[in-house]
Each structure stands twice: as structure tokens, then as C-alpha cells.
Amino acid sequence: MSEKIKHFPGEQLRGRDIREGRVPAIKFRPNIKYAWSTGVAMNRFIEGLKQGKIAGSSCNKCGRIMVPPRSFCEECFKATDGYTYVKDTGTINTYSVSYVAGDASRIKEPILVAVIDLDGASKGMGILHLLGEIDDWKQISFGMRVKAVWKPPEERTGTITDIKYFAPIREE
Amino acid sequence: MFGKKRVAVIGAGMTLFRRNLKETGKELAWEASKMALDQAGLEVKDIESVVMGTAPDAFDGVHMKGEYLADGAGAFRKPYSRVYVGGGTGVFTIDAGWWHIASGQFDTCLVVGEEKMSSCYPHPAYAFTTIFDPIYSRPLGVTLIWIFALEMHRYMHVHGIKKEDIALVSVKNKRNALDHPCAQLGANITVEDVLNSEIMCWPVQRLDISPTSDGAAALILASEDVAKKLTDNPVWIDGVGWCIDSTFWTNRDLYYPKYVQCAAQMAYKMAGIKNPPKEIDVAEVYDPFDYKELHHMEGLMLCRKGQAPILTRDGVTQRDGDLPINPSGGLLGVGNPIAAAGVMKCCEIFWQLRGEAGKRQIKSDPRTGLAQAWGDLMQYGSVVVMRS
Secondary structure, three states: OOOOOOEEEOOOHHHHHHHHOOOOOOOOOOOOHHHHHOOOOHHHHHHHOOOOOOEEEEEEOOEEEEOOOOOOEEOOOHHHHOOOEEEEEEEEEEEEEEEEEOOOOEEEEEEEEEEEEOOOOOOOOOEEEEEEOOHHHHHOOOOOOOEEOOOOOOOOOOOOHHHHHHHHHEOO | OOOOOOEEEEEEHHHHHHHOOOOHHHHHHHHHHHHHHHHHHOOOOHOOOOOEOOOOHHHHHOOOOHHHHHHHHHHOOEEEEEEEOOOOOOHHHHHHHHHHHOOOOOOEEEEEEEEEEOOOOOOHHHHHHHHHHOOOOHHOOOOOOHHHHHHHHHHHHHOOOOHHHHHHHHHHHEEEEEEEEOOOOOOOOHHHHHHHEEEEEEEEEEEEEEEEEEEEEEEEEEEHHHHHHOOOOEEEEEEEEEEEOOOOOOHHOOOHHHHHHHHHHHHHHHHHHOOOHHOOOOOOOOOHHHHHHHHHHOOOOOOOOOOOOHHHHOOOOOOOOOOEEEOHHHHHHHHHHHHHHHHHHHHHHHHHHHHHHHHHOOOOOEEEEEEEEEOOOOEEEEEEEEOO
């Protein structure tokens, strides 16, 4: 704000007063739903998940094996050269510990979240997923080895949550 | 100079930044626009083009927000467009205003940023869940704070940065905001306050984050001919830059914002800046979270990778330091009505370069300033370089 300006417009109300109608207010709740076709490349991914496999795609020009799979390589801007499966094991690239749900409400048992670099994909090809079978989140570390824990085949529906979470690989 | 005409900023205005403002978005846009016009000594009839910046429609629940806000930006029967690049919108709005005039098409442009986040409840964070890939990410219950926590943690891990060093940013910016008359969260807090605040999504804690805000901010841009007739001290837009990275954000190393670097390089090249830390006197870098100020200082090449926490600890980024960062108080202190927050940063650089920033004024006579914003799925950078 410039020192030349003396008046600052804006009047603050209380959110609760607006929502509960103590000040003039109009409310609206949309009731719409979406159903997305999964597309060409992600169909492979979805089908793979049902079989307990993680699909990727490859590009012969840049040599990348990409997860999630795509029908075109965004680096080379050409069609990809086929689909492949990567391993369901990987390394924790980064992680966080969420005490907040999607609507910003608080939760007691934290959600453990990570980007996991998958074995068999090109370096740095991480996926976002959850971590499980960890008693205390302080046990999580960068570079920790993890493996997917799948739902039983009959419970899989072809979504990313067919993987329940990734769990630490215990040394034998 | 790139473009047909040199472009100046000749006026700026803004509203209070608050949660739950009584005014509608349109009214907020009008207040900021009118103030900017008054400061420039112009009337709306003198404005030849208008650019509006405003972020996700889901906040307002009005799915043609550009059109809805047009009257409040004086755009009635004028060439008008709305731009939107997530959190990067605010600074991109001035970049877009620049090309309106630099192209030679217009002599004046009103640039407005508006956001009213608090109409959406229970919390505007929920509206953000719709930015994620519907097939690959949303079924996991992903929310915005997760991904910033993942980025922050990666950044801390790669450089071995401690939370207490990051917390210093929040302490500085909230203190700076005490001197900003529009600020929502100016406060004297300590590093301990930040470290003891509620854990939201480790390593992000309550006081690491900017608030939900409503507000608007506006700038008047003019061609060199028009600017020189109207004011003795125009502020020149000497560099603009913007860049996007892929939405596959888990496929890149989050420790460094390469796309911010690309946007900065574009702007520096245009402004003839070869040594950013030496040549930039003041910067407003995007700070929706405290770590983002550090992350962006590095992306903007204001210091080497991993050095921003050290400069902060040494006081270099304080208002009286060698490289003042966010003298306004930033998003952490002034507030974060997304697109309006980015425009507010441009306003602050304008006022700093004109010597009009009052209690916030940097004493070392700044001549070159930078504003930057960032957004979408941690993939967008927008930059402007201004000189007095």
C-alpha cells in the first residue's frame, strides 16, 4: 500500500454469520457428478492394476520408461513405442504425514503419503501413493525400500487403490 | 527492450486482504481498480484494454468468473480477457498486460487480480481437490497440502535444511506485514511458535502456511508516451517471463523449480540482467508456504541452490539486508487471495521503486525489483522485472 493512500476498502464479516444467515447471504450446493473415460494409455494402467501389475510406456527416442503410461511422449512429442510392466517395488523419494483430510478437517491417525520411484522405470519416475504397515511415522526414511501391497484379486476394481499401500521391504 | 513499445506501471491499488469480506468479488475488483485509476490520474474511459486474473472458479462457485468480474474491472465494452495459471496467475496477469501494450495494440491497460476464497465451505481446500488427475491421483484422497509437504520435505532432504531455518521466513514475513495497512496476518512470532504450531502435514505446520483470503489488487499500465505525460516517476516493466512444466509432477525432482528458473531466465534476458543477486535490489517472491520463499529464491537464481536458508539466517533477506525479500509481508503476512496476492506483489515492487512504501520502504533506494508467482501442480512460474 502506498503511503499516499489513506483509505483501505473492505469490511470483514464472520464466516459463520454468512453460512448461518445472520447476515444477508445466499447459499447453493451443486449436485453434479462426473464419469471419466480413462483414455488410451491409462486403460492399460487400469487393466494392469486388476492383474496386480503396474504398466508403463516406453519411448525409443529418449529411452524413457514412463509411469504412468502415456500414449505420447511429452519430451519427444511423438507416439510412445509400446507398453511394458515395471516392478511393484521401489524407493521412497519423498514423504509426508497428513493430519488433514481433503476438506481440511483434522484426523487422528495420520495418512502416510509418499512419492515412490519404481524399480524398472526410468530414474525419477515416481508415483504418488500411501504407505502402510508402519507403526510410527518416524520410522520412514528417504531411500527406504518399499513394495506394493495389493488388494485380493476379487476385490480389485481397476483403480489406483487396487494397491492398498506400499509397505517397507523387511530384510530377511 | 523487446516489443514495439516500452511499458510502464503508473498506478496501483488494493483492498484489505481478509477472510470473509462483505464485498462481492465484483465490488472488490471495482475498489482496487478505482484506486489504481485515481493514483494514475486516469478515468476508466482512458483505459483501452483490461486483463483480469482470477484463480479456480470453484472458489466463487461462478463458472465464468472472468465474465462475472468484468464490470468490476471497468471492462464494459472493452477488449478484455481473463487469464488463469493457478497460483501463478497474479504475476502472469501483469505479464499479459505487458504484451497488450508492448505489441503496439494499446496505450493503456488495467490489470486486476481478484479472489474471494471464503465463499466456499467447509473449506476452500476441498475445491482444490478437483485440480488433481481424476484417474491417477484423486482416488487416493490427495489434497493440496500433501503435495506441498512432499515438495518441502524433498527440498529439506536434498540440502539438509532444518525446519527452524525455514521457520525464519514465516517470522520475517509476518513481522514485515505489521507495517502493511491491508495485511491479514501481521504478527510478531518466534521460530518456536512456528515449530510448536499444529502439525498439518509433516513437515508443514500451521504457521508455515498462508491463510484463506479475499481481496483484490490492480495496476495501471501505459505506453512510454502516455506514461511520461502522466507522471514524472513511472516504473518500467523491463522483463517478463513465464514457463510451465509437465503435470506429471511425481516424475521430476521436486527439490528445485526448474520452470521458475526458465521463467526468470526469460525475464532476465529481456531486462539485460546477468547477475541477479547483484542487480536485483528487492524481490517479492511467492510465499504461500515459508519454504516456498527459499525454494523460489533459488529458482530465481538470487542465490545458489541450497543457499537461501543461509542468507535468511544471516539476515540478508530482511528489509535492511542486502537482498530484501518480501518487504510487503508476502502471502504469509498480507494474505493469500491467490490472483490478487500475485498482483499485490507487483504493487509492492511499484511502491518500493517509487519510494512510496511508507514504513515498509527499503532505505537503500531500490532501483530494480522483481515479483514472482507460482502455481498449478507445482509446475508454473511467472516473473516480472521492474525498474524505476
